[in-house]
Amino acid sequence: MTHRLSYSTSLKPASKPTFAKAWLRVTLGAAALALLAGCASKGEPAYTPKELKSFEATTSIDSVWRESVGDGLGRARYPIEPAREGNTVFAADAQGVVMAFNAQNGNRQWRIDLDTPLSSALNAIAGQLYLGTRNGEVISIDQSDGSVNWRSRVSSEVLAAPQANQQLLIVQSIDGQVTALDRASGAERWVYTSSQPALTLRGSGTPMVIDPVTFVGLANGRLATLDNRSGQPLWEQQIATPRGRSEVERLVDLAGQPVLSPDGRLFVTSYNGRVVALEATQGGVLWETNLSSRHTPVLVGNTLFVITDDSQVVALDASSGQELWRNNDLEDRWLTAPAFADGRLAVGDFEGYLHLIDAREGQIVGRTRIHKSGISLRPVSEGRTLHVQANNGRLQTLEISP
Template structure:
């Protein structure tokens, strides 16, 4: 179980009791398991030519996961030490680099004008996208691990106490907040926020997917992706993993110890659901939904009905990132910094690229004709398929 050492006690947010030692909750802490060893990489004939367009160093992520954000030809990346960098998405050259003045825990969100990150103790910081100058600071209710999202003049953040808050993008003034009950135990991960049109789609601890109106925070609908089940609190962890994906009229998400499912983005009506446990998010294209389960099996399911189309277990236990559809492949990173390219049609391995050797925990993003990954050691790499 990949996240047993990253279980978070929700009670810590309001009291300093009941969850003092994280390792005490880890059944493998005292005697490391010899099971579930990462699969060895096998040789294969590459049939997709992938090249590294550029690389840049932006600072280490340490224990957090920082996903780059892009707008037009600008790419923004952050690091745990407070460094925020604007890169040219074509060349990787740095346009500016600034110091947030605090250690960072999440980022990056941007609308092309403003760049927003989260700092320690729930500090929200907004910077001017053109020159990197600080615009405002605000305060969330607790620690923030999910990248802020920006849309229709508001910055939306989700904190670890399951509170969603919106701040004015120009002033930082709080516009609204919505509270949901946090389960006793949650994964210390970052269920994300997707903004589409006038709605924000928020992944929550407890396996819930919530749609909110951006203007007021009013709930439009709320559905279960993963229902908590089991006898113990550990067995009942069913948190949303990664960021929901909105594609046309569909919004799709996956939960740990739950399901992968797609819903009508306007009404929340279920399209389909299939059993799957994942600690990373999903990818969606015109035909398929792609997911990497907690054991490292990459799967493609029909976007129309959820039927399984193929499965590839050659990357078992390699702690895979969120996948992303790219060219004629679906790409996924692993704990050794490799990026693997699997065929969209049958899941066979097409290509493999090595980055800096450190884990890829952040979700990749697509920027124009390139695929961008950020490693835990702080390398941002842009890849292109020929």
């Protein structure tokens, strides 16, 4: 049985600009933020990426294998993040090519062409591979041979990786709608709809799904917790409040994925807003700190690592929100979301460099270049192994040591 919920939050969307009759969305990347700056001031963007400085490398980065995945992420740099399950790495390009590789040696296991443009990050779980398309399709693929299990339609383009619990696949599309699909068949189970501001970042939050509930970050700055039986919201919390005169200044998207700790704390980032720690069952605020981030943070032990919107790397005490260290050596270099690999944080930048940062002290300890086309996707980590996909489609596997 399908349940359709239309739930509008109490926050009214900002008035729509005269040049937009519908949603105006902006790509996450240098060109996109230049467009935003142009909308606001008709001038050039005000950022200047820091030049890379020499450092004493204490971590070596060795290439294990590399392959080319189709034609890459396209001019829009779709966030088609690769995924790994077991000993297989899955990657795709913006035109619909999906490939599976042996994680140890790079041997190709299969290749398919879905004949439809892809747009979302990949999610590999329990023998299935899930992804979304630009025309609002969600596709389930068998990991063993690349055969398509089912295709299902949602309301609009999907940029965030579909997320699963035991029964459901939760899909958040760029119009703010959240759809629950049956994992086995792709049948629609329920739909949740939220209000959207007139101007949002090009993208959407990625849901955090556990068996009973789904945590959803929205473009209006709110976090909603949905009952997975019906899609009914259980509680909501305003994470970021729109401020400023222009629509650009009022952007408050929750574009990252909430992070849930084993002891029931929920960590949420927001653009033009705060990093907030919440009590997951009721939504009570445990602490907050003023950091703007559109990326998913990483929680390791009791430390939360955040990449800010000006590409500073910040470590916070997860119990109090107190800043432990900050690295601004890579400021304004359009860093990716971080991955954690054997005591280091791994981040890519717009010139295609992969940087390793010591997670305890915050200094850069290793660096290599993947490809000059740049890196906009978060690396995939497994122990000391990193899988990094550049914008042109190059997929490279690296080992770090010691």
